Amino acid sequence: MTEKIRIIVDKDKCYLCGGCAGVCPSLAIRVSSSKWEFFQDKCISCRICVTACPVGALEAEVVEGRA
Amino acid sequence: MSEIMKYDVVVVGAGIAGPIVARNVAKEGYSVLLIDKKPAIGAPKQCAEGINISVFEKHDIPYDKRFINREIYGARLYSPSGYTLEMRYNRVSGVILERKVFDKMLAFYAARAGADVLPRTEATDVIRKDGKIIGIKAKKEGEPIEIRADILVAADGVESTIARKAGINTYAPLHEFDSAYEYEMLIEGFDPDLIHLWFGNNVAPRGYVWVFPKDEDRANVGIGINSDNPMTAKHYLDKWLKENNIPFKKILEVNVGIVPVGGFLRELVKDNVLVVGDAARQVNPMHGGGMAEAMEAGTIASKWILEALKEENFELLKNYTTEWWEKDGKRLERVLRVRKVVEHLTDEDLDVFIQTLSGIDAEKIAGGHYSEVIKALLKQPKVLMSPRRITLLKELL
Ligand SMILES: Cc1cc2nc3c(=O)[nH]c(=O)nc-3n(C[C@H](O)[C@H](O)[C@H](O)COP(=O)(O)OP(=O)(O)OC[C@H]3O[C@@H](n4cnc5c(N)ncnc54)[C@H](O)[C@@H]3O)c2cc1C
Ligand code: SF4
Ligand code: SF4
Secondary structure (H helix, E strand, O other): OOOEEEEEEOOOOOOOOOHHHHHOOOOOEEEOOOOEEEOHHHOOOOOHHHHHOOOOOEEEEEEEOOO | OOEEEEEEEEEEOOOOHHHHHHHHHHHOOOOEEEEOOOOOOOOOOOOOOEEEOOHHHHOOOOOOHHHEEEEEOEEEEEOOOOOEEEEEOOOOOEEEEOHHHHHHHHHHHHHHOOOEEEOOEEEEEEEEEOOEEEEEEEEEOOEEEEEEEEEEEEOOHHHOHHHHHOOOOOOOOHHHEEEEEEEEEEOOOOOOOOEEEEOOOOOOOOOEEEEEEEEOOEEEEEEEEEOOOOOOHHHHHHHHHHHOOOOOOOEEEEEEEEEEOOOOOOOOEEOOEEEOHHHHOOOOOOOOOOHHHHHHHHHHHHHHHHHHHHHOOHHHHHHHHHHHHHHHHHHHHHHHHHHHHHOOOOHHHHHHHHHHHOOOOHHHHHOOOHHHHHHHHHOOHHHHOOHHHHHHHHHHO
8 A cells, every 4th residue: 555755856946945854754854054865764655745845846756666 | 083072062053042042051151062054154044034123132132233124113914805904013013134144143142152153063963872862973064073062952943853863752743834935036015114914825825925025125025835735835926926916036035944833842851952943843833933932942941051050950951841831832822723723714704804803903903912803803794694703713712
């Protein structure tokens, strides 16, 4: 039932505001002053970050799902 | 082996809450380090920069023209069909700051009081020894360092990473956040002595569009919407500007951020770790303003940090939680209840309410005499005929 996803950032759209890191329930995103990073092992595939981004800079890519 | 630094208190985040704590604690002679991941404290701004005039005296902040863009005399609210409600005072009620300068000056006051301040220094994790937190790991201009401290203050804004790494659960559901997007731009035709707020389910779901003037023809023009909305904040702001034929081709800044609007923490302290400001979700859930709240929390937190250091008793830190809930938490909880009612208003409700309120003495509304305002609304025929509206309003009484 559950799909496993990977979150991808559009670097040219992202403002490094840190919001997605703040709403992520499992600390799977880290935003430093110069880059956005994603930690696959921590992600619980909830897509909260994708919905929350004020500019739509994030996308979810299915890495493993139900066939 | 990375460089090791040692302080009484380390404060992560030099926005609003962090520098206030650092200043107050350093002033009493304790060693404090304030760090921020930004290369330049205050930049980029993620704020509409509006704040009540009372905070300067209350938190001992100089009223310095270098960070005050404009004095404001009140507000004008607009309903979906264009009814307006104006609250105008004959004295300055608030100011629009220049946060890039303001945050930097707050850090300057902390440094002048004795704190060390390091920008481009990002906390990456906490350091534990025998189950106790003894400091943080950080990267200073890319180099790993260790900062040992007796007390750790997480003032790291909405991200709230450090508090969570220290074991304080600051998680809140997505519905308890607003996503915000803003242009600082040239704009004409709005009274520059007032802030302007537009409401409506198609204008700004759950939130509002704002114009906060920084000049006669320059303003922060932005929007906040519920973060669980499927559309983006940017989408709604651009749509509103286009629909109102407001040209937006003279833009000086684009500002982005997410604001907590609920999810207050029961426990703000764990052992020797305190969480303050946006990191602790201490924001007014109705309008998303969090600077005054961050100052208040910072002031209370620093008071108990000083007591704990003087008495060498870290149990005293827990009094920050108690005092914050007494002084600001209860109030914000009431505001949250209002937000939860208001977010269910239809456009027609908003029209009726704003139309009715424009007939009421504005001082009463602005003065916070909400029960009188609600009683006045309850007498309105369009309200009396709607059991749903009556129920909504009675919930607020
Ligand atoms: C678009 C927008 C408009 C707003 N408008 C208003 C308004 O008009 N009035 C108002 O009162 N409030 C407003 N707010 C809310 C207000 O900006 C915040 O409530 C306020 O800044 C909170 O202060 P803070 O000190 O808690 O956090 P912040 O000001 O966010 O400061 C946190 C700091 O921590 C740093 N940091 C984060 N993680 C780390 C780390 N790991 N290591 C080192 N440093 C770190 C960040 O770089 C940042 O400088 C607005 C917010 C947004 C997004
Ligand atoms: S919320 Fe969006 S703009 Fe902000 S850091 Fe995350 S991806 Fe970037
Ligand atoms: S999908 Fe959920 S868990 Fe994964 S990064 Fe986004 S918010 Fe975090």
